[in-house]
Amino acid sequence: MTPKIIRTLAELREVVAGWKASGESVGVVPTMGALHQGHLSLVRAAKAQCDRAIVTIFINPKQFNTPADYENYPRTEQEDARKLISLKADVVYVPDGAQMYPVGFATTVSVEVITQGLCGAHRPGHFDGVATIVAKLFSQTQADRAYFGEKDYQQLQVVTQLARDLDLPIQVVACPTIREEDGLAMSSRNLLLSDRARAWAPELNRAMEEMAEGLAAGGDLVVLKTEAIKRIERARFTEVEYLDLRSADKLELMDSPERPARLLAAAWLAGVRLIDNIAIDPLGK
Numbered sequence: 001m002t003p004k005i006i007r008t009l010a011e012l013r014e015v016v017a018g019w020k021a022s023g024e025s026v027g028v029v030p031t032m033g034a035l036h037q038g039h040l041s042l043v044r045a046a047k048a049q050c051d052r053a054i055v056t057i058f059i060n061p062k063q064f065n066t067p068a069d070y071e072n073y074p075r076t077e078q079e080d081a082r083k084l085i086s087l088k089a090d091v092v093y094v095p096d097g098a099q100m101y102p103v104g105f106a107t108t109v110s111v112e113v114i115t116q117g118l119c120g121a122h123r124p125g126h127f128d129g130v131a132t133i134v135a136k137l138f139s140q141t142q143a144d145r146a147y148f149g150e151k152d153y154q155q156l157q158v159v160t161q162l163a164r165d166l167d168l169p170i171q172v173v174a175c176p177t178i179r180e181e182d183g184l185a186m187s188s189r190n191l192l193l194s195d196r197a198r199a200w201a202p203e204l205n206r207a208m209e210e211m212a213e214g215l216a217a218g219g220d221l222v223v224l225k226t227e228a229i230k231r232i233e234r235a236r237f238t239e240v241e242y243l244d245l246r247s248a249d250k251l252e253l254m255d256s257p258e259r260p261a262r263l264l265a266a267a268w269l270a271g272v273r274l275i276d277n278i279a280i281d282p283l284g285k
Contacts, residue, residue: 062129203235
């Protein structure tokens with residue numbers, strides 16, 4: 001059976017209130033649609049851990065840096081709903097812009113420090129848009145747990161900080177990155193790649209894996225980074241925005257993985273911005 005599609009906050013609150021009155025737990029998977037196996041893995045986790053699961057689909061204009069990027073973002077609502085049938089999601093919440101940002105809307109939620117650098121440095125205002133919409137979705141769904149993939153690692157840290165700082169009664173659950181067979185991290189933006197560009201795209205992950213192995217073996221960060229960028233550029237990526245080694249908890253820049261770390265990257269291929277990250281264990285482990 002196709003999950004129930006709800007488009008208004010009033011109806012969502014009525015449904016959730018009934019669940020809560022029955023003592024049922026609620027999980028939410030916030031998405032912008034164009035669902036892939038990465039999203040579906042989050043839904044499976046929500047269904048495994050909660051009595052009810054809500055999948056939200058809202059292409060949030062406040063987290064895009066250019067109107068063209070917003071307009072070109074894939075919109076596949078009916079296909080998304082079909083993908084959720086076998087997973088038995090209880091509700092698909094699909095509000096429109098007027099529901100989320102009514103006339104007179106004037107509030108922005110901003111998370112500082114952890115949003116500096118990485119995507120925050122290259123996408124001004126992006127994380128304000130993310131934090132604002134996530135705060136609203138947490139409030140609207142009244143969920144007990146929210147599920148986010150580690151692929152958008154900085155976003156995951158921002159959302160976790162947001163919930164902690166505002167004392168929101170919700171647990172943010174991190175789920176592993178889901179990859180294609182060739183190593184490319186699954187992303188809705190992959191749909192924008194031509195067949196030719198899609199064949200080149202896995203080189204980003206391959207270069208990062210090679211760099212991660214070198215770092216884990218005690219290699220020099222500068223040398224390994226230079227070699228990785230050359231490999232990425234040979235694969236026809238036009239710009240590497242960043243390729244950083246950062247602490248896994250606070251995303252602080254590191255010279256070597258003396259404590260749990262993440263190697264994070266963003267690069268442009270054929271007009272599409274791809275991101276990825278890899279966990280790196282501390283040296284000696």
